[in-house]
Amino acid sequence: MKQLKLDDLNKIVDQELEFGQAYNYRINVCCSTSCVSLGSLKVLKAFEDAIKEFGVENECKVARTGCIGACSVGPTVLIEPGDYAYSNVTPEKVRQIVRDHIVLDLPIRDMLYESGTFFQKQHRLVLRNAGKIDPGRIQDYICVGGYGALCKVLTNMAPQGVINEVLASGLRGRGGAGFPTGQKWRLVARAVNTPKYIVANLDEGDPGVYANRSLAEADPHAIIEGMLIAAYAVGAEKGYIYIRSEYPLAVQTLQKALAQAKAMSLLGSNVFETPFKFDIELRLGAGAFVAGEETAILASVEGKRAMPRPRPPYPANMGLWGKPTLIQNVETLANIPLIVQNGSAWFAKTGMTKCSGTKCFSLTGKIANPGIIEVPMGMSLREVVFDIGGGVPGGKQFKAVLIGGPSGGCLPEQLLETAIDYDSLLKVGAIMGSGGIVVLDEDDCMVDTARYFTEFCVDESCGRCTPCRAGLPRMLEVFNRITHGQGELTDIGTLEKASVFIRDVSLCGLGQTAPNPVITTLRYFKNEYISHITEHKCEAGKCYTSRYNKEEPA
Secondary structure, three states, X not given: OOOOOHHHHHHHHHHXXXXXXXXXXXXXXXXXXXXXXXXXXXXXXXXXXXXXXXXXXXXXXEEEEOOOOOHHHOOOEEEEOOOEEEOOOOHHHHHHHHHHHHHOOOOOHHHXXXXXXXXXXXXXXXXXXXXXXXXXXXXXXXXXXXOHHHHHHHHHOOHHHHHHHHHXXXXXXXOOOOOEHHHHHHHHHHOOOOOOEEEEEEOOOOOOOOHHHHHHHHOHHHHHHHHHHHHHHHOOOEEEEEEEOOOHHHHHHHHHHHHHHHHOOOOEOOHHHOOOOEEEEEEEXXXXXXXXXXXXXXXXXXXXXXXXXXXXXXOOOOOHHHOOEEEEEHHHHHHHHHHHHHOHHHHHOOEOOOOEOEEEEEEEEOOOOOEEEEEEOOOEHHHHHHHHXXXXXXXXXXXXXXXXXXXXXXXXXXXXXXXXXXXXXXXOOOOOOOOEEEEEEOOOOXXXXXXXXXXHHHHHOOOOOHHXXXXXHHHHHHHHHHHOOOOOOHHHHHHHHHHHHHHHHOOOHHHHHOOHHHHHHHHHOHHHHHHHHHOOOOOOOOOOOOOOOOOOOO
């Protein structure tokens, strides 16, 4: 096949625009994992049938898209122009929507998603195309500027110039640690050993976290283009997208996107008629939480058990098969085309001086508006919970927010003014993690919450290092005593000492961060521990210690 040039991209855009101008409306039906489970494929078919019934198939296009974020009210449908978001759409409602909105040009107000400030306070950069393009059509991505950034770097920029632009943007890795992206690229670029590899991390192991999955299902080519640009900058010729096998729709979407990119010669040799070559494969993981750690990912990609190894040497010098390897979270990579196209100064205007850009989160728990959100770095937790999330439903009182998943921290209401950025969260005992925010209310027990995440980490530990392998089960034993009414005050000191020891001595990020929920609940909710031990009472009624519980909860 003839190699693509910039003119070819422009021709595709012109063709798509000409094709799109024939339509007055575009009906975007969310076909993400969550909406498919709620019947969105039947809704999609109902729209296709309805536009034919009303004879408007020549002026109205029906398309399947990814998640727009409002996961609690699916299936969702976004009608353009105007971005009218319909919620809880069923096949029975479709005919009325087409008749009133499309034929009569009268949007049905009482069917629209009343989200308050759910979308108003977000700043969608990474998720800019989610819910608006068909992830199964590469032409849709090209029509909104896709692969233009790749063409720009291959034809007008030197590899070091690309790295300098990423450095100046202030982008930090979105996988949890927040290491400056440009610095990591520079390390891999300077490595003299070859070949070099790139691994895109799409392994989300935190319970209730699915932002990366949603990105892959909504905009897979943004990930691919980011990998291509990174490969050019660091001198890599082979890449792997590491994704857990529990994400079948995301896997299917990425497979199709890779096939389309190869068909257009965007992957392979002589991309855009230049000497640059790069190819990408999918690698499916078995779903181990520890596989989110970068050296464990490398082991899994190589076909071994996902177990971390000591560092140094770091992957930038000795990664896959002992060769220099760049490992980046897929959200990090999806930012790269934006930085290249718009410039580092443009990107740095969003967020904070030391933490630029946005962050995607899965907002779940006791919250009125759960879903996928994207907010500028520096926004307060209070704005996320109460302005975007709508607060705690059912008249219940807010108790805490867990940010960072099983490795995160539980923060009380007095810390809701904390800014969402790596350094601010670390100061109060939490981490950014892979992007999970779980809201807890008055019915949640903080002791039981810490026990649950400790148990999770016990199950997910690879068992390689003694502090994690032996220390976490010991902590779980203490929690089980406390929650069953057999705890002693000395157990609090035991948990505190064990947490610090495991955090400071463990080999990898799982053990180093597993005590965070314990440390923060002891710091901010110690009164609940004391109540469990001295009064055998759980105010939330969750634990067996409660004198009011006649039966042990399941």
